[in-house]
């Protein structure tokens with residue numbers, strides 16, 4: 001029995017068009033359902049269940065309970081005689097508010113090289129990884145020799161590990177900035193309830209909190225750029241610290257690892273975007289960001305072949321994030337620079353070097369693919385070529401229609417096909433939903449919007465395991481997240497999206513054992529266990545699309 005969370009309209013009222021729906025897992029078909037107020041058990045709604053359907057990804061037979069007509073706020077339970085009662089769920093205009101703020105705050109709590117002393121969660125750790133001030137080159141290139149040290153202080157830790165990586169960093173900041181660009185009024189000063197150290201460091205800036213926080217990562221990314229414009233891939237230790245290691249205790253040498261052209265493209269994309277958005281607050285900083293973007297792009301222009309790291313095999317204490325092609329990221333870089341500067345030479349680069357990518361269907365935004373961001377930048381640039389714009393528009397809508405078809409045919413209305421329960425499936429679900437929100441902006445269609453909201457319902461618990469994959473939200477919350485700081489301090493950290501079900505866990509032995517005999521369906525291939533890093537780790541790029549979606553769906557008290 002999985003209750004569906006409820007969305008409120010932008011007006012702050014529950015909108016009549018937004019379906020509220022629970023999913024009932026059945027062994028014997030049932031016909032009717034009731035919604036009861038939690039206090040007092042008063043029946044507030046009676047309805048008829050949809051016909052049973054077999055859900056392929058979960059192996060469940062499910063029926064849906066639509067109670068869109070229920071117009072009351074409060075806390076309720078859904079009941080089906082002979083089947084049981086759901087978890088209590090709330091219908092209220094501010095139902096996503098705390099999840100939204102938690103996801104924003106999660107970035108502050110991931111800061112590296114910073115004292116974290118957070119009165120809200122109780123999380124505390126001292127200054128850590130200060131050896132990043134002298135991160136050692138792992139290899140020699142034409143600029144630095146092996147062992148030479150560079151200042152790489154700053155940024156966020158990537159995940160449950162302490163590595164700092166360019167590509168998930170860039171794609172994360174880009175999605176946060178996109179959320180800001182869509183609805184700047186959603187992001188205010190004071191909303192992130194910064195711990196005192198963060199507020200103090202921010203000083204008397206006019207920036208909304210979100211841009212204070214993204215600047216923390218942007219500043220680090222700037223340090224990752226080589227003198228010739230290319231961008232190094234990561235900074236990390238050469239060994240994985242144990243899960244009991246507090247950040248302050250991890251005193252191993254930290255290294256700078258080799259550059260990639262796909263990362264250089266992502267860097268150019270996010271810097272060009274940031275240059276545009278910081279401009280009204282800080283023109284000098286904006287200029288610095290734009291120069292960095294142009295330098296990175298110039299490197300790509302001069303180096304047309306994809307390139308991925310001279311030290312590719314060095315992943316013994318950090319993630320590979322390997323991608324050996326870079327066309328999508330080149331597209332994003334050029335399109336974003338075209339949008340920010342209006343300079344036609346960037347559009348010319350696209351038509352000369354990447355002509356087929358205008359009509360290529362975008363994939364979900366993630367470190368593996370930046371094309372959707374490039375498409376979006378081109379679609380929203382001031383003077384794109386009308387026929388190329390139409391190609392991009394059509395490709396975007398075709399991708400959205402395919403996603404919508406999957407969502408509508410799925411027992412739990414997820415965007416994932418049965419073979420898409422892979423690493424980071426929970427992130428992928430929401431990111432697919434976000435493509436629908438973007439499509440809705442191009443060609444308004446309520447079905448797109450509702451299907452995007454379905455993905456938020458999915459991660460918050462209306463799914464085949466019943467877990468909310470977002471820590472701190474939902475009825476059955478993840479408890480044993482693969483996160484060193486959480487585990488070593490024992491402090492529950494809200495706002496972290498875990499990977500979710502994963503039917504292709506690679507080397508994760510726990511998860512491998514779970515799926516080995518083939519009886520666990522893909523949508524249930526999940527373990528809420530500390531060691532299950534392929535299903536239960538969090539990463540900054542997992543939560544990023546959730547911020548975008550929650551910014552879209554939340555209305556909160558701005559008074």
Ligand code: 9MR
Pocket residue numbers: 158159160161163318319320321423424533537538539
């Ligand atoms: O999110 C990443 C996923 O897409 C990859 O398939 C996986 C294996 O390479 O790595 C995931 O990222 C991890 C990274 O490599 C290291 N930090 C933790 C990340 C989340 O598990």
